[in-house]
Amino acid sequence: MPGEDALERARAGDGRAFRELTEPYRREIQMHCYRILGSVQDAEDLLQETLLAAWRGLGGFEGRSSLRSWLYRIATNRCLNALRDGARRSGERPAISPEVSLPEPTRRGDPSWLEPYPDALIEDLPDGSPGPEARYESRESVSLAFLAALQHLPPRQRAVLVLRDVLGFRAAEVAGMLEGSESSVASALYRARATLATRLPAADRDHAPLPDTARERKIVEDFSLAFESGDVDAILALLTDDVWLTMPPLPLEYQGLAATGHFLSTVALREGRRYRLVPTRANGQPAFGAYVLDPGTPIAHAHGLIVLTLSGERICALTRFLDNGLLPRFGLPRALRPLR
Structure with a gap:
């Protein structure tokens, strides 16, 4: 049961008391909305809707459940309503250069509007274990x-x-x-x-190395060097045999070294195209802001986000998010100036 004094003050219209009651749950409620909706922007919007609904309905909170459970109830139903009403931000399918012909995928799925979640927001989650x-x-x-x-x-x-x-x-x-x-x-x-x-993934899949360990850093550094140098063979040497390459929201999925290598050599790294990668983290996984070097200028232009999924000593999935609008959420710029 929340502090009776703060609860009574909040019911009387004290906004500071309301924030005192709800602040401990903001980050976990936002993560809850993200899990259901798959979108960082939608999760932020639904968090605000949840808090507004809680503020307006606080007089009806009778304390039969914890305040946390009550907030989860509001948030869950708001998310379900958003999905039911089609109110989610659908975005636009990322543009692919017209001169690029995408290889035939291993399989075609439904468009996925899943977005990556910055680790900075995960780190802010309060300590606490899930229920038994x-x-x-x-x-x-x-x-x-x-x-x-x-x-x-x-x-x-x-x-x-x-x-x-x-x-x-x-x-x-x-x-x-x-x-x-x-x-x-x-x-x-x-x-x-x-x-x-x-x-x-299969239960026998090797566990990923823990974040920021020597094992993880070695894989990440090797990938960055290989990708920036355009060395497809070196990239493939870091991947599992059954690696998946996906590009949400495009419904194209490539599996295996042959399909992935063909995509890299004919699309991502075609004709000597070069990148600079800036490390970050998403969903508890290593990630990079990708920037294409412009041969005509000293500026590298944003080209989405790459997230690595690790298995043992190798990379079992490459997820390429092509929406440059995601980069600011990771503290990354739209363009890079030349290195000095």
Whole structure:
């Protein structure tokens, strides 16, 4: 139960007291919205909607649940409403140069509007463990692979799985949040788990090295050197045999060394095209802001974000986000001046 004094002051219209009550939960509620919506911008918008709805409805908060659970209830239903109403920011499909012919992909999926999440926002999450019924560790539940798999679930199943298996809320709590029965929650969770089992990496996949360890730094540095020098063979030597290359929101997916190498040599690194990579982190994973060197000027122009998914000593996925609008969220500029 929140502090009675702060709660009463907030109910009386004290904005500072309301912020005192809700500030500890802002970052985790934003992450919750991101897991359901897959978009950083949408998550920020829905966080603000949640707080506004909580401010207006505080008089109806009777304390039967914790303030945290009440906020999650509001946020979850706001996210589901946004998905149901099609109110999400759909964005535009990134432009591909007309002179570039994309190779035939290994498979074609649905367009994915999943966006990367800056690690700076993850680091700000309050310390705390998920509930005892959670199935996923915090690191796994923010990974791109997990978020991409979630996007294939129907909205209600997505919400149930996040609330139960990521956050560890009890079935009765989730049923109350979604105004349904425990049996309907159990059914939705069963179906969601079955779908995720077909979408997540195999259980025998080698674990990624821990962040900022010597193992991770070595892989990241080797990739950066190979990519900046345009050495496709050196890049392929760092990848697993079954590596996936994807470019959200384009529905084109390339798997394996042959398909990935062909894409790199004919598209990304075609005709001697060169890049500068600026390291950052997204979804708990190594990432780079990519900048294409302009042979006519000393300026390198933004060309999206690359996120690496690691497995053991190798890279098992390359995710290329082509939206340059993402870069400012990572503190990265739209262009780079020449190195001095």
